[in-house]
Amino acid sequence: MKSLLAVLTVLSVIIGLWYAACVPMNIKGVLDQAERGGEVVEPATPKARRDASAIGLIVKNTFVISRSWSVERPRLPAPHQVLDELWGTTVEKKITSKRSLIYHGQVTLSATLLGFAIGTGLGILLAVGIVHSKVMDMSVMPWAIVSQTIPIIALAPMIIVVLYSIGVQGILPKAIIAAYLSFFPVVVGMVKGLRSPDGMQLDLLRTYHASTNQGFWKLRLPSSLPYLFASLKIAIAASLVGAIVGELPTGAVAGFGARLLAGSYYGQTVQIWSALFAAAILAALLVFILGLLERLILKRMGV
């Protein structure tokens, strides 16, 4: 009960700040419109208002404050406008409609999941190699780290162009960009996890004259699962970011990335914000599902 109160307090503070921020962000537009509608505003001309401070304009025209939360094309949309748009483009639109966020979400989600699967598989394979081979540890790990220092936004167009030139297009380029972001946390977590059994545990297997293979399946792999799940949560969120970034440079027609791009072309801030929120909700949902899976599996393992 107490924690619920704390959560609600934080939430209401954020929403309160957001509404407050809408006023100075949108005040000039609101005043322009009021002036065109024949109302008396202070100062009277757009030119005079242009260099005035937002706070000053608010103080002089307090009667328009409430209107800054319902501007048609706001600089910063109010929370209820974003919610309205989210509701309208998910529940009230048919899934087949190009304006449905569910439709766009599903496009991004499929690239995210495919990328996540590729990234996780690759990450685990690399980690197994790194743990078992000193040469791989020294030769692969530095490149894995270097790969993450390159901004994905710079790399994504190149990946798409290169893949397009060899005839690969559609979901795969996006998935590869998603995989590029998601394999790294899996490698790092899995290497740590596979190395987590202590000397005593390894000695014990040695006294049984166990093979490396048996040591892997019976000790290292089960020991690594808690680490793997922590990594998977990071990886799936990174994978979603990768899929969205992958949708930007192609001017893709579908997906959250396409919605963001279209929104910024046409100054549709409400559309941008609602796409952002939809992406955040999707990421939260994916992480939550992984969390459930983690609890279920680790509980069955008694860890």
Next chain:
Amino acid sequence: MNMQTSPETASDGTASMSPVIAARDLDLTFQTNDGPVHALKGVSLDINKGDFVSFIGPSGCGKTTFLRCIAALETPTAGQLTVNNMSPDEARRNRAYGYVFQAAGLYPWRTIAKNIKLPLEIMGYSKAEQDRRVEEALELVELSGFGGKFPWQLSGGMQQRASIARALSFDADILLMDEPFGALDEIVRDHLNEQLLQLWARTEKTIGFVTHSIPEAVYLSTKIVVMSPRPGRITDVIDSPLPKERPLDIRDSPEFIEIAHRVREGLRAGHEHD
């Protein structure tokens, strides 16, 4: 006198056989950043079949290192060491011994029964044989009925018993124990000592047992090896005159107190060398 003959008659049947574990002039030097550390120097010892040998001494005297050499977890830098007339590493490959560590080290994701199965799975026993041996091992350590529990559901003493069962499950002739009860409280420890003696009497295994505790060493052993540090070496080997049958209150008998005294003297003598 009768007391002393019982271990001897036990080895009479195998009189023609050489010791199960034989060490001659064993040296082990670790190279560290602070220079060489002489973990073992000139260690010679014979352990016969059915012996219960305790290694006692202060930290750094090499008692654990010696046990690890027998288990082929460390390699001596000089001297000869044979286990079942083989090199320690061959003996390890032949699964000649079960090893019990200070921590139980049970896998948290396996039940007690599955934990005991671990060595059996690795050694390729059939499913039916695995189940039979798990039951047998659980019974030996008085944990029958706990096979389905997970380690966290058991007390520390029970976990350590489960780890002993795991070391016994593949029925190696030698049991090596490295301070197995070191982390347990006095009362649990007494109880486990009693159980261990019964188990030893039933299975007739050769046991190597590392400990810090004088009463524990005297109570359990047929042979007490007193060691001292820098360099790690043996300062005294005491063949215990105590009978094989040992109730807990034997610890108040004059014989017991006398041996304990000799062990203490040996430990003190080791320190005077410093």
